Each structure stands twice: as structure tokens, then as C-alpha cells.
Amino acid sequence: MKAPAFRYARPESLDEAIALLVEHGTDARVLAGGQSLMPMLNLRLLQPSVLVDINRLPLSEIRLQDQTLDIGALARHAEVLYSGEVAHMAPLLKLALPHVAHLAVRNRGTHGGSCALADPSAEIPACALALEASFVLRGPRGERRVPAELFFRGLYETALGADELLVRVDYPRAQPGWRYGFQEVARRHGDFAIAGLAAAARVEGGVLREARLAFFGVADRPVLVRGASVEELRERTDKMEVSGTRVYPPPFRRRLVRVLLERVTSSIEK
Amino acid sequence: MEPRARFQAIGRSLPRAGTRRLVAGRGRYVDDIVLPRMVHAAFLRSPYPHARLARVDLTVARAAPGVLAVYAWSDLQDTVRAWQSRSAAFPGLVSPTQTPLADGRCAWQGEPVLMALADTRAAAEDALELAEIEWEELPAAVGLEAALAPQAPAVHPGLANNVAWTKETLGGDPDEAFAKAALVVETQVHLARLTGVTLEPRGLVADWDPAGETLTVHHSHQMPHQMQAHFAEFFGVPAERVRVVVPDVGGGFGLKMHVYPDEIAAIAGAIKLARPVKFIADRLESLASDIHAREHNVRARMALDGEGHIVGFDVDQRHGAGAYSVFPRGSPVESSAALHLVGAPYRFAHFRGRLTIALQNKAMTGQYRSVGHPIAVLVTERLVELAACARGEDGLALRRRNFTPPGETPYVNGAGQRLFDVSHDACLLALERLVDVPRVRETVRSARAAGRALGFGVACYVEMTATGAEAYGKAGVPVSAADSVSLSVELSGAVRCAASVTEIGQGVTQALAQAVADGVGVPVERVLVHTGDTAQVPHGGGAWASRGAAIGAEAAWLAARRLRRNILEAAARLLGADDESLDLRDGTIVDHRGEARLELSELAHIAAFRGYELPEGFQPQLSLMHHYRRSKDLFLPANGVQASLLEVDLHTGLVRPLRHWAVCDCGRVLNPLLVEEQLRGGVVQGIGEALYEELRYGEDGHLETGTLAEYLVPMAAEMPDIEVAHVQTPYDGTSLGAKGAGEAGVAAAPAAILNAVNDALAPHGAALDAVPISPAAVLEALERGR
Amino acid sequence: MKHPLTEREIRAIVNGREVRARVPVRKSLVDWLREDQGLTGSHVGCEHGVCGACSVVLDGAVVRGCLTLAVQADGARIETIEGATESGRIGRLQEAFYQRAALQCGFCTPGMLLVAAELLARNPNPSRDEIREALSGNLCRCTGYHAIVDAVEAAKSGSR
Known part of the structure; x- marks a missing residue:
């Protein structure tokens, strides 16, 4: 089980990286942390002709801005997990990250890589959706911002063009009165979830008044449900389409979705 | 036992000296071996469960960079012969001839079709992508019941049906027993396919020297001497010119006991090229082509009389064997063992067993750790709980009432199982003390009152260990039940031991060192044990059937006692003393007052360099070889009991084991640390079987759990x-009294977990009888229970 | 390294020693360490990032050797079980693994030791649950984990 032959480039600047993407288009793959790409290469599920290793690019910074907390695409999961600013300004990520794979994978896997891959069972895209993050993409025509709701487009499909690089994910700073909950159902710690929920909610006097629930592992992409009360969230969640497999059929996943909703909202209201 | 034998090392929890290297990263596994001019093998495997090779064109593949050869079966036929699983134990077994590479047709997904040999593994894999094959898909029989259905596609052309083997056994009068029974309970248990998943995959480095006409195979395997015999036969090389060397082995669990077509092809490649060939299965190949186990559907009934005594079992078992019967032992071993082990902890006189083994277009199933036992224990202990529930009594009380008696007199149950020296009462008592059952039941009760679904489950078992020669000997299969040990006194006074058992990580070399140390009378640190090289160690069985302590260490002990006599005789001659008056303690020869007379190293020096100091004509024998075969009792029954406390999440269906307990009676314990860790490891494999592990095929015969992301291990x-905890009932047929311990952990853990899950679900009217227990199945059962 | 190539020159510090090498870019770090540097203490168990047998330390953090390319080691510091052993950095853990029989076949052990060392560096006094969680990305098929957890507990700072 060895990776197929490919060519490798390691740009030292963003412009170089984008030039490579422009040149090689869909034949190229961006190598960030590699924690999903490398297995696919080793299994020969992908055979790109060029790997563009972006690990030398200056995209690792976690920076607190006036309105946002900006996480560089190359920030490793472990750096985000142990960041004091993340704990303070995007606490949902701190709740979610211990569920992302395992220690060694978190040491290498990147924030941007997880988003750009858009695995429907992944935790970070759901958090980005619940937190209304915006994705900063850089291409030959400069930068553009895409809100999370428009970024995730389907199974392993995002708004990223073949000649674009995800450089940053900007999270609105956590606001007073907002609380966060995260739970997932997995048979083993660190596995991709059978179903999971990342939630942000405004609570007044112990009562949920506004919430954004991002379910993951239940469709081809994370699914956002908004509501102004738990009752409304229940109604809307029940209407959500849920996919399944032979082992985890849709009715089972649907039950998990309901259980997650109850558990997360009650933990938030507590 | 001889009167002067003293146990100093035996019975002590000594760490394994051999693991110092492993914790330092200095293990030497087969993939660490590099030989000059070595090339790497990779295989193209059938993507289909059943297909004909309509056309194969290797022109482009053979011209790929770094490639030395790309072989199909037609290229290897002059080098290696085909084989067929036949066993006198399974007369009439249907299993067509197997070839190392597919002979025009593939009968299972993962079957090796082409082998590329190249400078690197990557280049070999690249070449295979350039092979042009036209496949012609054939109808496939995949599911167990589907394969046995009347209109099922034939697994191999020309078969009238897909039945590989059937068997019916009768004991007593089951019809009458069931007719007269006060209570009959029934279950239908399903066990999914799974596999051993050694962390180190299968692998070998084959090295053919045409000048010296010697074949050397460095092989990650449990049984070097068995493989020596097979290789000699398959390749037409005299056995003494076949050397099988087993380096450090990264786990065996039974899956490294067999003959695998890809391994045979790799050796054939080494012979054809006259260059060393390395083949290391990658994880995809492991999951698809390592021996699988299980895939059983068992309908079983148990009859009890009015007092709650078990009177009989009626078992109808179906087992999926895959496309062939595993070579050389045969795939019926697992199901046949399971059938006869039903009810083994209990007295019963009446039995009917029916077994139907199906051929399927899937990988073969065969022997995996604790062969057959987990199936039998699951069936039996499920029935026992159902009966206790129906009778409104405690399951432990029902078990106690029915245990086979302890004691030396063999008890033969209705299924023909011969049991002696078992200690179910003592083990259950030890378990109750270990667990503090009333307290755990109180924990369960109070958790339930708080809305949590805790469950407590117990499973008793018998593990038939240390198989004797009559099993495979009479079957005509070259698997030895004997062991041999050679010992020599080194000049340093250390004792060097070469043994035919194989170290595969279970720690048998440490057990042997302790037996030799006590047997001779030297410190355990002064014993060096070598295993796993047919050119260096005498012939014997290797590692299978939990035989290391019961047979291998017994051989070592007997050899050690002989060596000790030789040493004392030589010392007596040298010292002019009566050898009865001398003793050997901690490497020093002492007299009857305990005073040191001679160091063993000095004696070795005299023997080696200054033999003239000994009496004229006396030749000291400071090295010897001893062969041992147990001459009675086909199996040594070990026994024990396990318990599980777990929590079921009633909303998600997830099962979380909280605590687990294991009590084992494996006779005399040579090293408690080794036994305890064997048990723990086995228990966790058993938990894997109960909760996670499943080789799931789609109806189209495609393996859906082909990576470790889908095949879940604990x-x-x-x-x-x-x-x-230990209970020790030493076997009195040997000096050491050890029975097997290596597999017992796996035997009862799935049943303990299933019983605990059912205990947790019982208040909700739900029950399960299939493993692995998926969360969806738990919720479905709860739904049905409403 | 602006232009895509199939082979690259790299320079890395491997177990404290500078290594210069030419590597095929598709070669994994663990294959390079094992095959080209003779560091066979890191093992190949699954090649898809699940088992942890290939764990090595890259710039101070444990990573999967099968999910990193050798070419990515350019300019990095790599430590394998051999280096960690020679420096004595994990001696306490190794002694505890040996004493407690926290290994059987030993194939997972180098990875387990390196991960356990990183855990103890981050959290000198982990609970059993925290130890289990930290080790949960490393497959051991032999021990059932209990003894490994015991050994890591025994090697905690302050414990005897």
C-alpha cells in the first residue's frame, strides 16, 4: 500500500502556491496536514499528478482581531485546542477538538485542511457553521470571503476553486450571553461520528432564546438548523433530511439527531 | 514430581527478559530484514467475489520501471505445486484445489491473481496497475444462508450445491429428553465474521540459494516446522534443505498458522529469480486475505428437568467457510469444536448436534484464538440465562446446580466432551469474592433507579488446551503435538535452551527459562532460550492451542531434570563424591551440608578443556535433547468464569464496558504475570468480538470493512x-501440572458482554443474540421491547 | 522547491545527527526512516493513520510516520524510538513497560512509549481515563491496554 507516483512542490510564498494551482488545476492537490490526504494516497484512492505542500506558508497564526478570532489555515488542531484565545473567543472549538481523531493526528492535522476537505462527519466544519465563520480564500484574482453556509456544498465539496487556497477561517468573537455545546455519537473515541452536533445558543435566564445547531455525520455536509426556542429547534430538526448506511440506517441516525438535540440544548440551558 | 525439585522461579511474576529489546525499539521483525539483491512482491487481487480471467496481458506491466517479473499462475507451475485441504478428521470435505495465484478463475474477493516483483514495493504496485485484465464476472454466493439456499449460484463450477461438510452427532436420547423436559429454552445466535488483526501483518523474506540448493524463509509465523514440511512438499526441496526462521513476531492469534497462497507465490518468485523476495501484507491485504473466523448461525435449545437440572442440548449450527477450506487444518475445526463444546461447563447426558458448513465466494474462515470456544460459550451461557429467567432464579444458582464435578475422574458429557480436573465451583466462588457481587448488583440497581441501564453478566467456560497428537496426527495433517528442547551448559555456567515452541509475543521463552532454571538449579537470568529456527531448534509443534506451558515448558522441565542429573553425576565423579549427596543450587554444586563444592562454570571448563581431570573413560554429558509428547488425555481442559459490568445508553444504543473480571484455572501457573496479561489481552479481543469487529460483505460480495477505519478493533x-484471579488445579499427568492459558480470555468475554447487555436491557423488555452488538441493533431491540 | 519534482534533496536532524539524503517524494517518512536510515524501531501497521505503530516525533510532537512524507522532514528534527532510547528521555517509561509486562509482541510499543511521553510532558499527573484517551490512537492487539495504563501511571512523575 504505497502512494502512487506524483510530483511535489513546496512553495515558499502564497503567490508561488497559487501560481502552482493555476498551472496544474485539478491535477494538483494541496497538502496541508495530510491526515486525510495521505491515507487516500496510500490507498491509491487519489492519483494527483502534483502535490502542492503548503506547510511552509505563513498561515499558522491564530490572531485575535477587533471583531473576530482568525485561525490560519495551517494552525494544527493541537495548537487550536491548547490556545487560550480560542478557549476564550471560540470556546465551541475547544469543546469539539478533543473529539477530532487522536493526539498524533491532532499534532499534524490542520484547521484549514479539515474545512477544505469537507468530510461530512468532521467536527470543525460543523463548528464553523454553527459559529458563522467566514472562509478567506485566496486565488489568482485576490482574496474573497465566503460565509460558512455557502462554503460547504456537498460531499467533499466546497466553494474553493481549483486555483484557490483556503488561507484563514475567521470566527466572530464569542459574545456575552452565548453558550456552546458539542456532542457526538461514535463507537470509539476519535472515530468519525455516526452523528454529532455543534451548537451555539443565546441563553437568557436559563432559557434558550436563539440557537444555531450544526449537525454533522447525517448528510452530505454539515446541516444548520436555527431556531428561537428548543421547541422550534425540535420541529425544524425533525424536518431535516438524514442519510444512512446499512449499519447506521436513517431511522437510527434520526433518533440520534433527536437525542443530540435534547442533550446539547439541555446542557446549554443548564 | 521428583522429591528434590524446588520451585524458585516457577510461580513467580517475573517480567519477560526478552522484552528489554522490544521496549528499546530493537525488535527484529520480518519487515526489518534486508538481504542483498532483495526484491519486493506485490499482488493484484481479485476485485470480484467470483470472476473468470477472460484475458490477461502483462506486456506493459512487465516493462514498467524497476520491475523484474510479473507472474500469473501459468508462470509458476514449473516451480510450485497446487494443494488441497484434506483431513481424515473431515471425511468428504469439499474443498477444491488451491493455487498460489488464480488459475483462470477467482472465487473470492482478495484472491491473489498476479504477483509483481520489483526493486521497491511501490514499483511493484505501479506495475500491477498496468496489467491488462478482462474480467468476466460470475454469479457469486456470498451470505451464509444465501449460499445454502436451493437456487444459490455455485461457488465453484460443477458443484451441485455449496455444502462443504456436514455432521450430525448424537449422545444419549435427545428426543426423549426434550419430550420429557419440564423446560425448554431456545436461542438463535449469530456471530459475524471477524479476523485476528495482528498488528504486524503477515510477511516473509524468501531466499533461495540455487548453488547450495537451500531455501531459507524468514517467516512471521507460529509454526516453523509445519511450514518447513509444507515448503519442502510444495517446492520439491528436501525438507532438511528448507530452513524456516521465525524472527520477532508481532502477534499470531492463530492467523499465522496457515498456508497462504500469496506467501507461497512469493517463495516461488524467489526460486524463479534466485533472488530474495520480501512480501509484507499491507493492512488492506490483511483484512481481505488473512484467515477469517466465525460467521455462524446457531439455533440451540436446552432442556431442563423440573429441578432445574440441564438434561440436554439440541444444536443446529451453520458456518460459512469461504471459498475453500483453510490449508492444512481445515475450516471445519472451528465449527466442529464449537458444536462439541456446547454445554461444556455442565452435566448433561443428551445431545443432538447438526453442523452444516457452506462454501461461499468469500475469504476462508479458519482457526483464530480460542478456536470455536467463544461460539459455544455464547450459545451455552445465553441459554443458561434464558433458563434461569424462565425459572425465576438466579443464573449463578442454576450454574452451580449443574456444574460438572471437580476431581480427577473424567466426566464425559452428552456431546462427548471428556472433562476432568475442572473447578467451576471454586472459580465461581473466587469470582464472587473478586467482584463483590452483592455490591455490584446494588450499583446496578441504584443506577437503574436513576434512569441508567447498567448490566451485569457472567459466563463460565471450559477451554480445551494443549491438544494431543491424536487430533492432527490421525487427521494426516503435519501439525506436531510434541515438543523438543535441547539444553547445553555454557562455559560461563549459563544454560542455553533451544526449544520447538515459538515465541510470538506471548512470553513462552520466559516460562521456559523459569522451568529450566528450577529444573537444573541455576538462576533464571542464566538461562537463554532460543526458538523459531528449524536449523537451530529441534522439531516440535510451535505456538498453537495454548500449548507453550503445558507441553513446551514440560519438555523443558524434563530436559532440565536430565541435564541436572548429568551435571551432578559429572560433579560427583570429579569430586569423588556420591552424586546423591550433591545438589545444584543457583549454579553452584553444593554438598549435603549446603556447602559450595564446585561452580557449574568450572565444571563446564573442565569438560571443555581439561577432561583429563575426570576419571578415565568418563564422558560428561553437559548438553542433551529431550523430546516430550503427552501420552494420555487428548486435551487438557482449563476452565474459568468471567463477568462484565457495563452501561447501555438507552438513547444512542452505545455499550460501554465499565469493569471486567476474569478467573482462570489453567493448572499450575508458571508465571502469574504472563497468565494475567494473556487473559487481559484475550478479554479485550473478546470484547472486540462482542461490540465492534465485523468483516461485513455487501450482497455483491464486496468487503465493506476493508480498512481499520471501518473494521473496528478495541x-x-x-x-x-x-x-x-487464579484458581490452580494442577494437571497430575505432568511434572509441572500446567494447562493452557493463552486463549481463555477470548473464550468467555463475548458471552459475558452479551449477558450483561441483556441484563441491562431486560427491564425494558429487550434482548439481543447477535454479535457484534451495534448501537442500531440495541435501539431496534428496545423498540421491539416496547 | 517551487517546481514539482519526483525526487528531492533533504536535510534533517535525525536523532540528533544531521542527515542529507535524496528521497523519492512519494516515500513516507516511516518508510524512509526504516529503509534508508535503518531505524526499524518504528513499525508499519496500517499505512492509513489508524494504528499508531509508525509514531515518530517531528519537531517535538508525535506524528504518524505513515501520514507524513519523507520530503516533509526537510529542515525538521526527527526523533525515533532509537533516539529517545539513547537520550534516556523515556527511560522511566521503558522500565515501567518492562516491569509491568505492558507489551507482548512489542510491535505497538515504540509508538505507545512516544505518545505516553508526550502525554506526561503535557500533563505530569494524568488520570487513568486521561491516559486511556491519550493512547486511544495507538492499537495494541495483545495486552488489552490495562497493563499499558498501569505502566504509564507507574512512570508518572512523583510515583514510585
């Missing part, structure tokens, strides 16, 4: 702490 976070 990891640290979900596993409980496991408390262990």
Missing part, C-alpha cells in the same frame, strides 16, 4: 480495567 479509551 482501542484504549473504551476498554475497562480487568481484574484477574
